Amino acid sequence: MNNQNNQTVIGVFDTKSQARSAKEALVEQKFNDSTIDVSQYGEHGKVGDNYHQQSGKVQSFFDRLFGDDNSYDDDRGYTRSEAAHGVASRGTVVTVHTSTLEEAKKAASILDRYGAIDFDDRYQQYQDKSFDANRNRKQLNDRYGDVDKQETLKVLKEDVAIGKREVETGGVTVRSHVIERPVEETLRLRDEHVFVDRKPVDRPAGNADFQDRTISVKEKSEEAVVSKEARVKEEITVGKKVDSHQETVRETARETEVDVVNKGKDAPRNRDQSDIKRNN
Numbered sequence: 001m002n003n004q005n006n007q008t009v010i011g012v013f014d015t016k017s018q019a020r021s022a023k024e025a026l027v028e029q030k031f032n033d034s035t036i037d038v039s040q041y042g043e044h045g046k047v048g049d050n051y052h053q054q055s056g057k058v059q060s061f062f063d064r065l066f067g068d069d070n071s072y073d074d075d076r077g078y079t080r081s082e083a084a085h086g087v088a089s090r091g092t093v094v095t096v097h098t099s100t101l102e103e104a105k106k107a108a109s110i111l112d113r114y115g116a117i118d119f120d121d122r123y124q125q126y127q128d129k130s131f132d133a134n135r136n137r138k139q140l141n142d143r144y145g146d147v148d149k150q151e152t153l154k155v156l157k158e159d160v161a162i163g164k165r166e167v168e169t170g171g172v173t174v175r176s177h178v179i180e181r182p183v184e185e186t187l188r189l190r191d192e193h194v195f196v197d198r199k200p201v202d203r204p205a206g207n208a209d210f211q212d213r214t215i216s217v218k219e220k221s222e223e224a225v226v227s228k229e230a231r232v233k234e235e236i237t238v239g240k241k242v243d244s245h246q247e248t249v250r251e252t253a254r255e256t257e258v259d260v261v262n263k264g265k266d267a268p269r270n271r272d273q274s275d276i277k278r279n280n
Helices: 016-028 049-069 079-088 101-111 119-127 133-144
Strands: 006-012 036-040 092-098
Touching: 006 016, 006 079, 006 101, 016 036, 016 092, 036 079, 036 119, 049 079, 079 119, 092 101
Parallel strands: none
Antiparallel strands: 006 092, 036 092
C-alpha cells in the first residue's frame, strides 16, 4: 500500500476467467475501468511464457509496492515481495488503483469473493511442492463453476472496396473469304462449213477453160470467249470508339455489434476481462 490517499490492491487468481469476472464485478461497483489492470503470467500454478518476458518488471513492481513492509521474515523464510512475486508468476494478476482506504477495502473484498489467492499459504505450497494443480482446479470448479471455460465471440466487419474492371460486353468480327458463283449466258455462235458441189454438165469448152486454177476456201467459226476483271466494290473499316459514363454503385457492409447483458451483480462470471493482482 502507499499513502492514505493512494491505495493499490492486488489480487492473484489461478485462472484468467476468474480475474475477468473479478474485473467485471469491480466495474459494476463503480470502479473506473482505467484504474484496473489485468496481466496473465501463468495458469493453475504453472509459470507461463509471458512471465519469462517480464520477470524483472514484475519483481520491481512488487518491491516498490511493499516498500518498507518488505523485510525478511525469519519465521516465514522469505520477504512479502518474494511471496507475492512467486505467486503472481503462476497466475493472473488484477491490480486496482484506488484513491481512498475505503475503496481499497471494498476492492479487496470483491477480489476475495472471486477467489483471490492467499499469498503466504500458496507460496508455502509452491516452496514445499505440496500444491496439486488438478485438485485445486476441481475445488475451483466446485466453488465457481467451470473456471477454465472461455468462449470467444468474433466481432466481424466487412470492408467494401469499390473499383472498376474491364468486362467484355460485345464485339464485331469481320472475316472475308472467297466464294464462287456460277455465271451463265446464252450466245449465238456462227460456224462456217466448206462444201464442194459437183454436178455433170455438157457444153463446149474454149481455150480459156484450159487454165491452171486453184480455189481455196477457209472455214471460220465463232467461239465463246470469257474474260474476268476484279473490281473493288466496297471497303469495310473495323475499329472502336470510346465513351464514358457515370454510374453510382451502392453496396452494404456488414459488421457485428456485441451487446453484453449482465445478469446479477454479485454472481461470479467466469469469462471476459484481463489480468491483475491483490494485496491485503
